Amino acid sequence: MPASAMSSRPEELTERLGAASVETGGEALLKVLREVKNQIIGNKTKKVLYLHLGAVPRIVAVLTSALDADGGSTATNLIVQSAAALGSFSCGVDDGVRAVLDAGGVPHLIRLLSSPEEKVVDAGARSLRMIFQSKLAPKYDFLQENNLKFLLLLLNSKNENVTDLAASIIKHSCVSREEQKVLCDAGVLQRLVCLLEGSLCQRDSSLDSIAAVVKNNSETVSQLVGIKNGIALNLIVELMKDRCPRTRLLSCVCLILIGQASCYVQEHEIKTKLILILTELLEEHGQVGDEAPFALVTLITDNEDLQKQAHSVNVVEKLCNFLRQGHINRKRLQGILLALSELCSRWEKSRNQFMSSMVLNIVSDALKHECVDVRVAACTSISSISRSVKNLFAGHLTDESIVLPLVQLLHDSSSRVQAAALKAMCNVVVDFKDKKTIFIQSGCVKQLVQLSKSMDSALKINAVWALRNLTFHADRAGREHILSELTEAQLAGLICDSEPRVQEQALALVRNLVDGCSETIESIFRENAVILDAVTRQVQHAASPEVCIQGMFALGNVAAGNDFHKEAVMTSLLPPRKEELNPFLLKLLRSSDSLLRTAAVWCVVNLTYPDCPNSSARVSRLRDAGIISQLKAMVNDICLDVKFRARTALGQCTIAEQNAA
Amino acid sequence: MSVLGFALVQFSDLIETMASSKKVITKEEWEKKLNDVKIRKEDMNKLVMNFLVTEGYVEAAEKFRVESGTEPDIDLATITDRMAVKKAVQSGNVEDAIEKVNDLNPEILDTNPELFFHLQQQRMIELIRNGRLEEALEFAQEELAPRGEENQSFLEELEKTVALLAFEDVSNCPVGDLLDMSQRLKTASEVNAAILTSQSHEKDPKLPSLLKMLIWAQNQLDEKAVYPRINDLASAKLEDPVV
Structure with a gap:
């Protein structure tokens, strides 16, 4: 084919992937494969395009025939290029992973790991690692002896890409206590601790896997701490100060999990350090900065002491400053809002700090965000802030910019958003200042009544709860309005609901309805x-x-x-x-x-x-x-x-x- | 880092002993003190090797390995590949550079959206430089615009780059600096750093950090003492103390 006729159009390239055979058209195939690979790397749009064209099964077919061929440099190159392409399809695109899995690519890629040629092993390990980084990857069954042996073989390899692959497999598939124990008994932790002193990449993947093995498991934590007189813990603590931000983040996550599962890492000093480092990491671009607030949330959730401590080192202020910078991607926005929600969930001083940081308008915008998770997180922050009686008294949260989007979210298509909005509503409607007029006018009663008929018990309870709080100290007209929307019959039904928590809220609603007003x-x-x-x-x-x-x-x-x-x-x-x-x-x-x-x-x-x-x-x-x-x-x-x-x-x-x- | 650690201990000893007034240390005393600091030859060699490897002096590194017996912490062959990528960007062959990076390790550009965007941006800049304006416009629409949609922070840079198309005399327009050699060098060093990171290698050599620490330590010491300072890093000459 003359060079000028060589087209780089995806349709034609995909066509040609299936046309030539490895034996007779090896060189031509290699060219096409390289071209496809170079087009898709870093380019989601192209990946999706090629996926629709059915390129993946064709590439798996090329890989298979190249593996079955008698060797030779063309076959080797075809193997390397096709593995690289499959890896790229699996990077960042769920449909890509699915396509590689559906086409049966994984077993063939595993064959690459036993090749004598290092570049083939590298290509296979990299591709598989991409696949195992996805949630869609199949679970690796450690409980099968052969699988465990194979994993240990990978983990003990001298090839860094292969040890990294083993670490990703552990991170992806080690979930149950039984799996954690099996890995621990097989000496996986010892090897992972050795890798903590390995190359930069190895340290990171080792931290990731250690986290998976010790999560919520005091036994595996003790085993980890027992290795060589506690060297592991020292190494991880050292890595908190590492130059590489990703390493700092991963070591923090590891220490948080160790602290939650055991009596180790409880010192006030180290916890403060964790808070400070995670807050600093927010400044990092990319994944690290996106994940840092989530680690912070894990650390401070339900821990009032740490929430106070975080306040005393100005974390609320710093988080609010990030919010104000604007241009925050959805993941990070969600994380920061959730972290603020935790910080303000119990500690009034944090709420004060939040209110004086002038970020309420950003939260109100986030209530209208296109991403479900962000909307949920924004509702959660409103819930936390509105736990403050002072804020409710001051009427800060009954501004139209908060109330109207919240009411809108009661109609959201996602039930998670509805539930979160209801929780926020429950608090916000307490509103001491304006006698609920804004709520009654916003038309939220109708929707709350609708939700009180929901099959989802969380929605139902929270809807009745919100109506209960809305009735609290409402004027006569307001109470009448609520009851006329709800109707006597339905309220009686709710009082006799099968769920005691619904009964409780319905009775409290009646209590508020008849409180201090003989007309009602x-x-x-x-x-x-x-x-x-x-x-x-x-x-x-x-x-x-x-x-x-x-x-x-x-x-x-x-x-x-x-x-x-x-x-x-x-x-x-x-x-x-x-x-x-x-x-x-x-x-x-x-x-x-x-x-x-x-x-x-x-x-x-x-x-x-x-x-x-x-x-x-x-x-x-x-x-x-x-x-x-x-x-x-x-x-x-x-x-x-x-x-x-x-x-x-x-x-x-x-x-x-x-x-x- | 043991070398530096030792040197710093010496300095801090000095700082403590001279807390009250500025002490004067003569060149002789100073040299004597410095003589007491022991530095291992292997550590020096490792620092030199680290510098050669990170900066990409592959032949020098190879010779140094043979002559000094210092093993590099990385396969020297990878330096050649890395330098080829860097050179390709520096000479404007961005597409070639991208292919080379992908051969080296396909994960680099798949997992560094910012770097990938900058390379694509550089590719467009080269098209404009060569007057292939229609191609450049098409490229911007097909390749760059989707990246801008994926990531808001790229949009601004994208707009700036596309603005090049609007000017007849690009060398004299407000965004003309994109066409400078310095833009190529910036992109090249970004790729270089990403490749080093992917090879588990620190992206900056250690030698400059050591020198930075030396300057910092001297500044600290200046407040406490008068001593033979090193002002010229290149000659490392000890100046006579100025009282």
Whole structure:
């Protein structure tokens, strides 16, 4: 073929990959392969294009026939070039990995590892490593003896690409405790620790694999620490200060995992160092800077001391500064937002720092980000910040720029985003300042009601929770609006949901609905008092104290209403037909849960309020049911709240009885 | 690094003993002190070898290996390949350079999007330099634009490069510096560093860091003492202390 006719069009090149045979057209094939390889390296668009054209199976076919050929330099070059191309297809493109796997490429690439020629081994090892770096790669079964032997062979190789491959296989496939133990027993850790002192690349891949072997496993950690009198730990700690950023990151990750699985690496000093190094690494370009905030999250999650420590070394400020720089890719943005969420989850000073760093507008933009993970992370930060009563009081979070996108996210196509948005909503709607008008106006009630019917229990609970908080201290119109969207029947249904946590939130919603407002108390008598009946039923029968507590508080609020309301509660608590020896109100007053006792006594306090016409009649019914004597037994309750309320109730009973006499 | 470590210990001893006022150290005293510092010949050789290897002086490295018996920490053959890539970029044969890097190790450009972008950018610059403007435009659309979509930070550089097409006299336009030799050298040294990293080799030689530390240590010492300073690194001549 004359040179001028040589086309570099992907369609033709792919065509020619399948046309020539290794024996007769070796040189021509080699040219085509090289051309394809050079076109796709670094170029995702081209990779996808060639994948669609079906290039991968053809390249695997070339590789196979070249391996089966009798050798010779052309065959060797074909092997090297096709392996390199397959490796590149597997780099950064999931469909590429899938195509190589589907075409059966892996077993052939493994054959390359036993070649006497170093460049063939290199090419095979590099390609396989690319494949094993992908989540899609098949799991390597270490529990099979032959597989384990082969892995050890790779790990002990003198060829760096091969040891790196072994390390990637470990990182990719070592998950269960059993696998960690098998690798450990086979002496893998010893070899990995040797590699910590190897070349720059070997150190990194060794750190990666050590992390996989020790994760969440105190036994393997002790084995690691036991190697040559603790040399491993010293080496890893040294590597925290390495010049190469990737090495610093990986050693930090390793130390964090060791610290979480064992009693090692607990010193305050080293933890502070980890926080500082990870924060510094944010400044690195590329993967290292992207992954650093995630490592920071792992370190500080649920650890209040470290969160305080991080605040004291200005991590919140630094993270906010990064946010303000702009041009942050999605992964890093997600990581920074998650790290800020953790930092602000418990520690008010961090929240203050966050609020004064003027990044709220960036978070509000992130709520509208195209990437699901970023939207979730932004919601999570709002949740953390809104845990601050001070912020809620100040009304910082009820700005349209936060509320409207949050409400929008309740309609998101991803349920993860919906769940995260709901959690944020739960806190934000508490809003003490503007009496919820912005929420009611935003139309979020309708969507919350919709979500409270969700099959996904997390969505359901959080939706009811948000409605509960929205009802809290809302004005009358607001409460009416919520109830009219929700309807009495559905609220009664939620109170009797099969999930106790939904019941609890629904009852708390009722509690807020009838709180301090006799007009809205009326609402629970509508539709044949379906809501009141549901509440009564739960208070009588629910096994979970949390459910009873909310139910009793709800009844207590109703009992704070007029005489009619009080009578209704009396009837609920002490049904006139049943002459039970042990009415359930007695059981509640005797509960071991002090909050439940408090709620029950409060209810009695409201029922016996002396200025009402029928109070004395109620008191005598309570006395007949044994409630008064129970109250007398409670005047020295260990819980102060119970003690005082019980005394108040008894005092009121005496006055009511005197009034009657 | 043991050599430097030892030297620094000596300096810090001095710094401590001269805390109060500036002490004057004569050239004789100084030389005597320096004589007490022991430096191993092999360490010196390793530093020299490290310099030759990192900077790519392959023939010199080979001769030095034979004459001094110092083993390089890298296969010398890889230096030749690396230098060929570097030279290709420096002389504007970027496509050739890319192919060579891919032969050396296909992972380098697959895992360094920034470097890959810079090489492609250089390729476009060369097309413009040679007046192949239509090709350059096509190349920008086909190869560079997708990279800009993948990574926002490339967009700005891409715009700057495409701007070259808008000027008739490119050598006198605001983005004309892209056509300078220095741009080629910048790209070449980026490729060089990436290849070294992929070979598990540090991308900078150690010798300059040692000299930087020497200057730093001298500056520290200046506050405490007057001593024979080295001002000219090339001759390493000890100057007479100026009181």
